[in-house]
Amino acid sequence: MDKTKQKKLAAAGFRTGDAKDFLGLTDEEAAFVELKLALADFMRDVRVEHGWTQTHVARLIGSSQSRVAKMEAADASVSIDLLVKSLLALGATRKQVGQVISRAA
Amino acid sequence: MDKTKQKKLAAAGFRTGDAKDFLGLTDEEAAFVELKLALADFMRDVRVEHGWTQTHVARLIGSSQSRVAKMEAADASVSIDLLVKSLLALGATRKQVGQVISRAA
């Protein structure tokens, strides 16, 4: 597993290296986490491409800078609902969201 | 708006015909609801194609029949997280989920 992904999975609430994950992380769970990471990355891409700060994005979507940071980090406390709603609020289309999810890691 | 979609939007917690919706339902909100409806429909398709009852699906995903019914109805109380997790647990792939979301209504 490459280091970047490992770091992100860790941030998402899964620690690589302890027994539970290697033994118990099912295919669905892995797919779910990667799907969430893809949305989080896309969220950051959209923001950076517009040259926006996290604080500005927070204003646009009616949230706070800290939550935006957690969204981009795919923190365990952020839902896919929030990511999708936020992306749509930032101007992404439903089609784009679907494509981001479809794309293989 | 066709009657079927109208009924579903209503079930999803939006009542057509009152002022708030026609005045205040933004494009993002509409896109979000339709995205959720697409997942709900897909959930039903997967179940029916396998010839499963809602009770059986509930067992497979560790939930209850009533929640499965609400998922398929895109009830306001079900999250996209739950829909996606459930679909993955039923054997749908991340790619399929993305395609369902991408597809236009």
Added chain:
DNA sequence: GACGCATATGTCGTATCTGACATATCGTGT
């Protein structure tokens, strides 16, 4: 190395989602 700005992390009270249960409605066979 102090300042300013952007991003990350921790915590908290409240709001929303969850599975479960009860119960209602539908559909179909007898």
Added chain:
DNA sequence: ACACGATATGTCAGATACGACATATGCGTC
């Protein structure tokens, strides 16, 4: 008309996600 399996709807206590705030870390510029 009745029974019965499947699906829908209402409700609730506990679980989880939310925005907000405080604070920490990074990172250029002076």
